[in-house]
Amino acid sequence: MSTRFPIRFDWKDLELILALAETGSIAAAAQRNHLVASAVSKRLSDLEQQFGAALVERHARGVRLTPAGEALRARAVHLLDEAHRLQGELQDYASGVTGHVRLFANISAIVEFLPRALAAFRDTYPGIRVELQEQVSADVAQAVRAGVADLGIVSELPHMPDLTFTPFRQDELQLVVPAGHPLAAREQLPFTAALDYPLVGLHANSTLHVRLTREAAQAGRELRPLVQVTSFDAVCAMVAAGLGVGVVPRAATTPYVQSLGLTGLTLSDDWAHRQLCLCTRADTVLSPATHQLFTHLQQTSETATG
Template sequence: MAGNPINPARIDFTTLRLFCAVAQTGSITKGAERCHLALSAASRRMADFEAASKACLMERTAQGIRLTPAGHVALQHAMRLFQGFELFSNELSEYSSGSRGHVRLWANMSALVEFLPAALAGFLQRYPETRVEVEEQLTGDIVRAVVEGMADVGIFVAGAPTHGLNVRPYRVDELVVLCSQAHPLAAHDRIGFRHCLAHDFVGLNRGSSLLNTITTAAQEAGFPLRLRVQVRSFDAMCEMIAANLGIGVLPLGTCARKLGPWGLKVVHLDDAWARRQLLIATSANRTLSGSASLLVEHLAKA
């Protein structure tokens, strides 16, 4: 049966550090100097340490201090404790600096498809211990999530209410008309949106900021939006447009790679609203974690 355990309250890290220094230098005097302690204080700490350990840890010889077998065991455990404390300290420091952590990022479809893949890849390569949880959401939901604390960082199109948020510019995307090569609009390189309203449209589902944008533009032009097909993604829009079921308005970056292989044509819009400012938003009422701050700075500079 084991004897009475050592009371940890009688041993602190200063004493353990001193014990290691004495063992390494073979001298209480040199150990005290290394730990910036007075010799009398160091001697008292070593005596208290041995008393708390209930064992003889050191032998005093003419050549200096020599560890006993029990002292060697104590040294091994002291070194492990210091290594554990160093790991503990370093990991907490990584969380406070932001190099390790968890960030919840909500973004609209345009940002998620056009800009975030490359930006997040660069961020995670630099901070591999940080986990970024990404969700694609509608603009209104993103704003509410950041305000209410469900998301740390949000990216959406300018124009939504931003009360309770800190916002900064992110990127600008260009909206273009996408049509099949067989469509009459394929003969144009640029066009005003009002001239597109004589044709059927493929659009996103209700609630998307992009659908709201073109619906508002149609109303201002005085023509109805002939929405023939509604889908949930840009890829699905491109498939429907390639099948000549209608034309669509999409961010240029989301469809640029599909033009040749899918038989699609981009027609640029003359309208000012076709260039949209994306914003990065964080809560104005909560302090960002270190990792979230690093992500915001990285995205702003990307």
């Protein structure tokens, strides 16, 4: 068991560290935090004495953080963000909210499945506030693991012993091509057939980009998107403009495909049918509000597949 020491710094100290990192000046940091420079110097000296390490080093143009100061700055960003979230959550409770859930999900889940599911949840539990944030699946899992998210929705992740994955929905990937494209007459094809044409893809950190890169490599090819964007509707728009072909979820992009006059082709690859999962920490009991949302999403999944 680690030794716990009494905490002798406060939120203002953390705000000062961030201000020093951003401004490089004690005077500017003092002005930003409505203090005099001597007060900032005193707080800084007290912190350094408490930690037994220098947090800043002075130079001709001001100050810069030491490695210890950088470590404190990195933690301060997270701690202050959590403090602001907590303040907002408590203010929600004061205004009549009965629960708060931080839900992180990948873009496929957000576009395809969550709008109706969350609208129905709000109607059933009007007092529970759901804070939804889009992240790639790997970052969703990390947020759940770190306690930043209460619940996540991910796809295609390796086994992680500290997380529990519960099947949620399945989505189907398709290849979209512009009208008149040489592939447009084919009803079904493998993804590798698309590698002979310019590709419009998602950003490099997305789960789908990683999957397509892996599939191309297994076929002895290199995935080199001509254009990379951040959303599926943008992929469709770029394909409609003639910049290439793209892989997108069928259910999420049908309206764009139809309105832009694109052709959606079925991919014959097994991986084109993806399993989305609800992600929770294996060692944590869900809060009542999180448990209610988890159960609601499970039930909507069962209804959709039943």
